[in-house]
Amino acid sequence: MFQEYDVIVVGAGHAGCEAAAAAATMGSSVLLITMNMHTIAQMSCNPAMGGVAKGQIVREIDALGGQSGIVSDKTMIQFRMLNLSKGPAMWSPRCQSDRVLFAQEWRTILENNPNVDFWQDTAKGIIVEDGKACGVTTSLGIEIRSKAVVLTNGTFLNGLIHIGEKNFGGGRTGEKSATGITEQLVFLGFESGRMKTGTPPRVDGRSLDYSKMEEQPGDEVPGKFSYSDTKPLAKQRSCWITYTNNEVHELLRTGFEKSPMFSGRIKGLGPRYCPSVEDKINRFADKDRHQIFVEPEGWDTVEVYVNGFSTSLPEDVQYAALRKIPGFENAKMFRPGYAIEYDYFPPTQLKSTLETHLISNLFFAGQINGTTGYEEAACQGLMAGINAHRNVHELDPFILKRSEAYIGVLIDDLINKGTEEPYRMFTSRAEYRTLLRQDNADIRLTEKGHHIGLASEDRLANVLRKKSEVAEITQLLATTKISPDEINSALEEIGTATLREKTSISQLLKRPQLSLVQLIDASSQVASLLENFAQDSVQQAEINIKYDSYIEKEMLLVDKMNKLENLTIIDNFNYDVVTSLSYEGREKLKRTRPGTIGQASRISGVSPSDISVLMLFIGR
Structure with missing residues (x-):
């Protein structure tokens, strides 16, 4: 019934989709096994992609030839560039997504790849022969052979859902958990553990009073994630901000004795940087309010995601407390929040390729490795898919260094330090973050992606064009001088020192008060100099000039570290x-x-x- 596949991917979440797409695009025959064909690439938690450091990861996935950036661009309902008040190393793209369209777009991409086959079933075990993964067995009693296996099981391995004093097996609300794989891997010598994550209640947007909330619109000129020709948004939906209060906190405290987190029924650790609302109230007892982000789930739905109110308290306590939040007085709840406990495997058991040490051609990606977040999962899936393909075809492994990508930082952290709580990426985890910016991911990675057969010829041509233009712009700005007569009035208006003699544009641009946009507006000479260059090239050149000394220092540190690498x-x-x-x-x-x-x-x-x-x- 089944051919022997090059790669079998178990699980069709963000990690599984990227793994399957990558291996198939590079030429492997791929079987994607999922428990439910209707939940491929489902956004189980908040309907958003990107954010601080996570937006950089999405851009890196895209630069290498992955699909998450393209899917995000095609299905977003709002775009914001975060941290614009800080330096470019901190700028981070983020979008609100249409949950339904996001999943549909991913499924379309996978179905349009002729090298991807699908099978709806539950993987119960790995076929292991002579220390190698050779396929999987399923709940239907079928053996499917392959040359490599990628496990991306998410929260499904012995998943247990908690709402107050109730708990029941499940990998997601309404979906059953997966058993068998953990038990087999432990028998084979793997170490396993338990982790926990959670999700907030969903409410009916028609029942909310937005006049009591603060509107959070998207950027006036929305950007995008992908370096390809995806289109930026023409219209956007707003999000909203409101706050909890002492009355909300007191109502939530009435349910603490029934909380699975405080009673000890939950054994796994939750994400430190995305705590439940009860955890926030307990840990930060001095705070009299906590921020709540009210996020629409799509263009054509009234369902709203209550970001910041993740909880596993009894549903009646959740509901009563929700209705004390300003704007939520008449809120109708679609479904309660819950916590979920699941098995994971400490990632110190993996190589830099995400292949396991114990079993060759067996790869782990996503929450099975102790991470949390769509973006963290997607980049691991991409790297596991790439390396599964390269293993099967006897090619050298593909590994990104810490100095080359946030993806490299994430994997290096996981395999060397492990994690005892769900790992989430931050800019502070990267020692070379001035080099690893969201604006230059294509320059850093697209040639590598093209070399391994993932990034297309068009993508390579685009990045070569950009590199050439950036070099030309940098040279022009360094050699073209501007006179005091032309620029001094504008400099006075901005509040920076005037010129006494002609000065190169690049020297002027190093002033922190000045931007290239301001110089273009103030000087016809600068405007005409740059009018024929693409906007992304102009911005790239400006960042390189402004941060030249910082970039140079980090490159010296990279050279020192590379001697050890x-x-x-x-x-x-x-x-x-x-x-x-x-x-x-x-x-x-x-x-x-x-x-x-x-x-x-x-x-x-x-x-x-x-x-x-x-x-x-x-x-x-």
Whole structure:
């Protein structure tokens, strides 16, 4: 009934969709197994993509040739660039999405790829032969063979949903959990654990009084995620902001004794940076209010997502407390919030490719690795799909360094440090964030994506055009001087020092008070100089000029670190023979099995002296 596939992807969430699309686009035959064909790429939590650091990840996925940016652009209902008051390293794109259209667009993309087949069923186990993953078995008793398997099980592995004192098996509300895989992997020697995440209630937007809330419109000139020819929004829907209050908090406290989180019924840790509303009230007892974002779920629905009110309290307590929030006095609830507990596998059991150490050709991506967030899942799926394809076709692994992408930071953090709570990406996790900006993801990554057969010829042509234009603009701005007569009146108006002699435009542009847009408006000379260049190239050149010294410093740090990254450690290195290693260092190195000295230096518990000993031992 089934052919032997190159790659089987289990799970069709954000990780599974990117994994299947990537492997198939590069030429592998792919089978995508999902429990429900109608929930492919479902946004289980908030209807949004991007945000601080997460928006950079979506742009990186797109630059490599992935699909999340394109899907987001085609289905967004609002776009905002966050942190514009800060430096470009902090600028982060974010959009509100139409939940239904998002899933439909992803399914269309996958169905239009001739290398992707689908099967609606539950994977119950992995076929393992001679230490290799060779396919899966399903709940229908079918064996399907493949050369590689990518597990992207999300919250479904032994998922348990909690609402107050009630709990029941499920991977998402209304969907059953998946059993069998955890038990098999533990039997094979894998370590597993439990984690928790949650979601807020959904309400009827027709029952809300928006006059009591603060409107949050999208950007006047909306941007987009993809570097391809997707169209920016012509119209947008607003979100709204309101706040909890002491009355809300007191009502929520009445349910604390029935809370599965406080009673100990939930064993897994929840995401530190996205706590439930009861957790916020408990941890921040001095705060008399917490922000609530009121987010529409799409163009043609009245359903509203109550961002900031994630909870697993009894439904009657949720409902009573909701109606004390300004604007929610007459709110009608579609469904209550809930918490979900699920199995995950500490990611220190993975290689940099997301292949497991124990079983070759078996890859993990997404929440199975202890992460949270659509974007974090999608980029892991992309990398797992790429490397599953490359394994099958006996090609070198594809690994991104910390200095090359937020994706590289995320995977490096996971496999070296592990996580005991759901991992979420922030700009602060990246030591080279001045280099890893959302505006230059195409320059950083598209040539790499094209080289591995994922990014198209058109994408490569676009990035080569941009690089050429940026170089030309940078040269023009450095060699063209502007006279005091032409610019001083504008400089006075802006509040910055006037010129005494002709000065190059790039030197003037290094002033923090000045932008290139202001110079274009003030000077016909600057305007005519740049009129024939694409806007993205002009902005890129401006950022490069303004932050030249910071970029140069980070590049020097990257060069130093790369010397360690280039010192490889063989796969079967015997750490027991290195007697000078500390006991903890030896145990951590044996467990994580780093591929380079640089990776070894980032493992928690491996000291600088351990690294020195290792370098001496391998003759460096």
